[in-house]
Amino acid sequence: MAITTSKSYFWTGFREGLPFVIVVGPFGMLFGVFATEAGLNIAQTIAFSATVFAGAAQFTALQLLQDNTPTVITLASALAVNLRVAMYSASLTPYLGAAPLWQRACAAYLIVDQSYACSIVRFEAEPKLTTKQRMAYFVGCVSPVAPIWILMTYLGAVLGAQIPDSWALDFALPIAFLAMIGPMMRTLPHVIAALVAIVVALLTVQVPANLGLLIAGVAGMMAGAQAELALERHKR
Incomplete structure (x- = not known):
């Protein structure tokens, strides 16, 4: 049966986003544990997750705060880690840009790796x-x-240090990214973009404030775009 209504598309999206719960759950629990160990109380931890809603940036900010890093550097580093969301936003604009302002504002808050992928x-x-x-x-x-x-x-946050290390909750982040990237490797430009980004990320691992990830992302996008253009020229 063909999907035609907005309600049908909502539930299709819900079903396709549901598997990510398997990795988002442990990742969220890990952040709760980490936050309480860093000295945040339960209310502060929940507020942090609800307002920022960006796992990698939250871990970055919390780690820097725990190391007594100046606030300006902490904010800049968290922003650097989360700038990939600006790339996501630019990529989604052609598809969602015509929506009403309030819907776009909600979508901006809800852009995460899973929803974008x-x-x-x-x-x-x-x-x-x-x-x-x-x-x-x-x-x-x-x-x-x-x-x-x-x-x-x-x-x-409630369980805190009671969770044993044997649970290995830190597996969630790499598994989540692998699950998102895999289905997107459908064309040669996608593969080239991924490979270039990986190589550049490894070469720039020592760049401060995690800016190497941004450099790698830009390099990957440029490589993918050039590969697209090369394929188009070849077809013509």
């Missing part, structure tokens, strides 16, 4: 979707992720 694959596969259908799908993707992130952060 699912959405961009769907939008590229179905270019004739309406803006309303796209927004419904996007919100559906993140709907199972956001509550679990907050809930598991709370549980991690």
